[in-house]
Amino acid sequence: MIYVDDIYEAFKRYYYSEVFPIPDRPDVFHVTELCDCPLKTYLIRKHLLPISLDKMVILCLGRAVHEVIEKYLPIREVGFEVEGKTTLNGRFTVIGRADILTDYAVYDIKTVNKIPDKPFEHHEMQVTLYTRIFDKQQAHIIYIAKDKGKIAIFRANTDEKYVREAERNAEILYDALTSNTPPKPVRSWRCNYCENQLYCWG
Numbered sequence: 661m662i663y664v665d666d667i668y669e670a671f672k673r674y675y676y677s678e679v680f681p682i683p684d685r686p687d688v689f690h691v692t693e694l695c696d697c698p699l700k701t702y703l704i705r706k707h708l709l710p711i712s713l714d715k716m717v718i719l720c721l722g723r724a725v726h727e728v729i730e731k732y733l734p735i736r737e738v739g740f741e742v743e744g745k746t747t748l749n750g751r752f753t754v755i756g757r758a759d760i761l762t763d764y765a766v767y768d769i770k771t772v773n774k775i776p777d778k779p780f781e782h783h784e785m786q787v788t789l790y791t792r793i794f795d796k797q798q799a800h801i802i803y804i805a806k807d808k809g810k811i812a813i814f815r816a817n818t819d820e821k822y823v824r825e826a827e828r829n830a831e832i833l834y835d836a837l838t839s840n841t842p843p844k845p846v847r848s849w850r851c852n853y854c855e856n857q858l859y860c861w862g
């Protein structure tokens with residue numbers, strides 16, 4: 661007999677092995693961790709903010725979109741799901757996985773509820789770090805909307821300010837993780853999607 665809990669468990673295992681394996685060193689970060697609120701990243705690292713199973717399922721389904729592109733994109737002279745790393749501030753390792761790499765650009769695939777008018781800043785920050793990791797001149801974000809199945813591709817701004825912000829976040833997170841002291845919350849519209857919202861906003 662297979663129960664609903666077994667299916668959730670399968671998604672959970674997939675999530676932590678394929679979608680978001682948590683690094684076990686305080687000086688190693690995923691690109692996405694540095695592009696989020698440091699407090700949220702800290703709580704996830706310390707297992708104090710367990711992601712809901714429902715959200716885990718949604719994130720795993722987003723992964724399925726990547727597999728469609730990887731297997732069936734009619735352009736094959738590109739790299740898919742390429743992993744790389746770089747160093748920030750001379751002491752932090754940042755790991756990134758590019759969805760698609762061409763000779764001169766990196767493409768990141770995002771499943772969203774609705775196509776935005778312009779790229780989200782935290783997505784631009786992510787792809788900026790990818791350009792540094794993979795030494796590419798351009799970054800593009802492919803938005804795929806879940807509501808109507810629409811697709812749009814934006815060229816991202818890869819300003820150096822995003823690298824500076826990632827460096828600051830790496831310092832904040834390293835200090836927090838090694839001293840077991842939660843960093844300050846960074847409140848934004850993204851709190852609406854955070855499991856810690858009630859705690860941070862009272």
Ligand code: SF4
Nearest residue numbers: 697845851854857860
């Ligand atoms: S609710 Fe907002 S400020 Fe609090 S941890 Fe989540 S993202 Fe950070």
